[in-house]
Every structure is written in structure tokens, then in C-alpha cells.
Amino acid sequence: MESIQNKVLKDIRKYKLLEKGDKVLLGLSGGKDSVMLLDILNSLRKRNIIDLVAVTIDEGIHGYREEGVEIAARNAKKLGVEHKIVTFKEYFGRTLDEIISKYTIKEGRRNACTYCGVFRRWILNRVARDEGATKIATGHNLDDETQSIVMNYLEGNIQNLTRIGPKSESLNDKFTIKIKPLREIPEKEIGLYVVARELDVHFAGCPFAIESFRAEVGSFIKELSREHPTIMYSTLRGFDKMKPVLKREFSRKYPIGVCEKCGEPSAASLCKACSFLKDWEDFD
Amino acid sequence: MRIKLIIGENEEIIEISGNKTVKNLLDVINIASETVVVKKNDCIVIDEEPVEDGDSIEVIQVIYGG
Numbered sequence: 001m002e003s004i005q006n007k008v009l010k011d012i013r014k015y016k017l018l019e020k021g022d023k024v025l026l027g028l029s030g031g032k033d034s035v036m037l038l039d040i041l042n043s044l045r046k047r048n049i050i051d052l053v054a055v056t057i058d059e060g061i062h063g064y065r066e067e068g069v070e071i072a073a074r075n076a077k078k079l080g081v082e083h084k085i086v087t088f089k090e091y092f093g094r095t096l097d098e099i100i101s102k103y104t105i106k107e108g109r110r111n112a113c114t115y116c117g118v119f120r121r122w123i124l125n126r127v128a129r130d131e132g133a134t135k136i137a138t139g140h141n142l143d144d145e146t147q148s149i150v151m152n153y154l155e156g157n158i159q160n161l162t163r164i165g166p167k168s169e170s171l172n173d174k175f176t177i178k179i180k181p182l183r184e185i186p187e188k189e190i191g192l193y194v195v196a197r198e199l200d201v202h203f204a205g206c207p208f209a210i211e212s213f214r215a216e217v218g219s220f221i222k223e224l225s226r227e228h229p230t231i232m233y234s235t236l237r238g239f240d241k242m243k244p245v246l247k248r249e250f251s252r253k254y255p256i257g258v259c260e261k262c263g264e265p266s267a268a269s270l271c272k273a274c275s276f277l278k279d280w281e282d283f284d
Numbered sequence: 285m286r287i288k289l290i291i292g293e294n295e296e297i298i299e300i301s302g303n304k305t306v307k308n309l310l311d312v313i314n315i316a317s318e319t320v321v322v323k324k325n326d327c328i329v330i331d332e333e334p335v336e337d338g339d340s341i342e343v344i345q346v347i348y349g350g
């Protein structure tokens with residue numbers, strides 16, 4: 001178990017994810033990945049290397065998120081880490097459940113993760129700025145990262161591929177840099193870590209996490225990993241080697257502007273969050 | 285042989301036949317071993333660990349979507 005923790009700390013140094021004096025905002029869902037990351041980042045906080053604030057986003061997913069929020073709060077409290085709970089309702093006037101039942105009748109559940117992702121990113125970025133955070137840390141693991149690579153490749157989303165990595169490069173100083181310290185740790189090992197350390201973790205599946213293309217790709221890779229246990233590492237390594245070339249050829253070079261409604265960074269005149277909200281105004 | 289099987293809140297005594305490893309047991313009860321951590325008599329064990337009469341086997345699902 002020590003060794004997983006050391007591997008994460010080594011990756012933090014290797015990819016220069018953190019600098020002394022950083023104020024890190026951790027997205028803490030209460031799931032195993034973020035609880036493990038809280039444990040590790042807290043060790044850096046206790047050594048006065050970084051400052052840490054944990055933020056839990058309550059999307060408003062009834063029967064699922066409530067328990068996660070409670071578990072997140074207990075974990076932060078136990079370690080003495082500052083904790084904030086923020087909700088879709090307070091920022092956008094709607095819970096995710098309301099969004100899905102009200103506006104996506106035709107498209108159904110498939111799109112829950114699209115909205116969820118857009119709004120979550122918006123909130124994290126906003127709260128990070130309000131808190132004066134210099135980094136946003138998330139619990140993405142090796143399985144998540146491999147899924148993103150394969151999924152975007154299969155969909156021909158080369159632009160998205162150029163943004164996958166351990167640390168984001170900000171095109172706008174309103175974007176706080178995002179880091180993924182668990183990017184090289186397999187999901188299964190994170191499960192082992194939290195069980196072995198008897199951490200209080202929310203083990204449950206989101207009711208919306210069904211039938212997404214990401215989930216399909218995820219099970220395909222897990223299936224392959226049975227007979228080819230190193231497949232996720234090699235996918236990640238290969239991708240990281242290609243990435244400088246992809247970036248040179250395909251990444252957006254010009255700086256992006258800000259959303260005219262909310263002031264968050266955005267390539268278009270309205271950011272994605274505001275454009276969803278605008279579409280829904282007609283329904284209200 | 286009889287073992288105690290604990291999955292989440294559920295606990296039951298089940299009868300299994302022959303020499304089995306944790307992996308074989310998971311196959312029998314139809315659980316994908318990549319998604320779980322298994323404890324035998326309160327210690328984390330690997331898939332190849334043999335299961336013996338009277339063991340208490342706890343299956344903790346650690347991989348979910350979302």
C-alpha cells in the first residue's frame with residue numbers, strides 16, 4: 001500500500017504537478033479515487049508543502065449523491081481539511097434530476113453525463129477562482145484516462161486528444177490548471193488501497209452511468225486487460241509519446257475568450273453551460 | 285464444504301464442491317473478479333487464494349460506473 005502512495009508522490013514530482021505553496025482544490029466526490037487522493041494530498045498539506053481545500057459537488061442525483069456527500073464530509077472532517085459543498089441547484093437553479101426529467105425527454109439518459117460534465121467543470125473552475133486555488137486536482141485513474149484516449153480516438157476527436165494529460169495547459173488565466181495525480185494508477189489498485197486502509201468510501205454506481213459510449217469502451221478495455229494485463233499502461237505510454245506531435249499539429253494556438261454571460265473562459269460567445277441554460281429558458 | 289459468503293449487507297452460508305480458488309468461487313457466483321476486492325477471514329487475498337471449509341469470504345465491489 002505504501003508503494004501505491006509512493007508511486008503517486010513520484011508522479012507528482014516527475015510531472016511537476018505541484019509546487020511548494022500551491023493552494024490545491026480537490027474535487028471530492030466521496031468515491032474511492034477522490035478519497036484516496038485526499039489521503040495523499042493531505043500528507044503534503046501536513047508537511048506544509050501545499051494548502052488544501054476539498055470541494056464536493058452535489059449535482060442533485062436523488063438516491064445516489066446524498067450518501068456520497070455525507071461520506072466526503074466525514075473524510076474531510078476526520079483529516080481536518082477545509083470542505084465546501086456546492087450544488088447545481090444554487091449555481092444553475094436546477095438539479096441534474098430536474099434537468100434530465102424536464103429537458104431531455106427525447107434524448108433520455110444518454111446525455112446525463114454530458115450535462116453533468118459541463119456543469120461540474122464550470123463549478124470547479126469558478127470555485128477554484130473564488131478560493132484563490134492555484135491547482136484543481138481530480139481523481140482520474142488509469143482506467144479513466146485510457147478510456148478517454150481510446151474513446152476520443154475512435155470518435156476521431158483529435159482536438160480532445162491534445163488536451164489529455166497529467167496536467168492541463170491553460171489557454172486563459174481564468175482557467176485554473178488541472179492535475180490528475182492518479183492518472184497512472186489502475187482503478188483496481190485504488191480499490192485495494194481504500195479497502196486495505198479501511199477508508200470510508202462511497203461504493204455505489206450512479207444511476208445515469210449506463211449505456212454511454214465511454215462505458216462501452218471501458219468494458220471493452222477491461223475485457224482486454226484480462227488476457228493482456230499491461231494493455232492500459234501501454235496505451236497510455238504510447239499516447240504520451242504521440243502527444244507532442246498531436247499538439248504541434250492539432251491544438252488550438254490562439255487564446256480563447258470569455259463567455260459574455262458568465263465571464264468564464266469560452267471559445268464561443270456563450271460557454272457550454274450558459275448555452276444549455278439558454279436553450280432551456282424557453283421551456284421554463 | 286461450507287463457507288460464509290458476505291456481499292455488501294448480505295451474508296449467507298453456501299455449500300460449494302471441490303477444491304476452489306477465490307477466482308473459481310467468483311466465477312460460480314458470477315461476479316467479475318476485476319471489479320472486486322476479496323477478503324478471506326478479514327485479510328485481503330489474491331484470486332489464486334484457495335478457499336477452504338469454514339472460511340468467511342467477503343466480496344467488496346470496488347468498481348462501479350460514475
Ligand code: SF4
Binds near residue numbers: 059112207208349350
Ligand atoms: S455517471 Fe454521468 S451523471 Fe453520473 S455522476 Fe458521473 S458524469 Fe454525472
Ligand SMILES: [Zn+2]
Binds near residue numbers: 263
Ligand atoms: Zn457562461
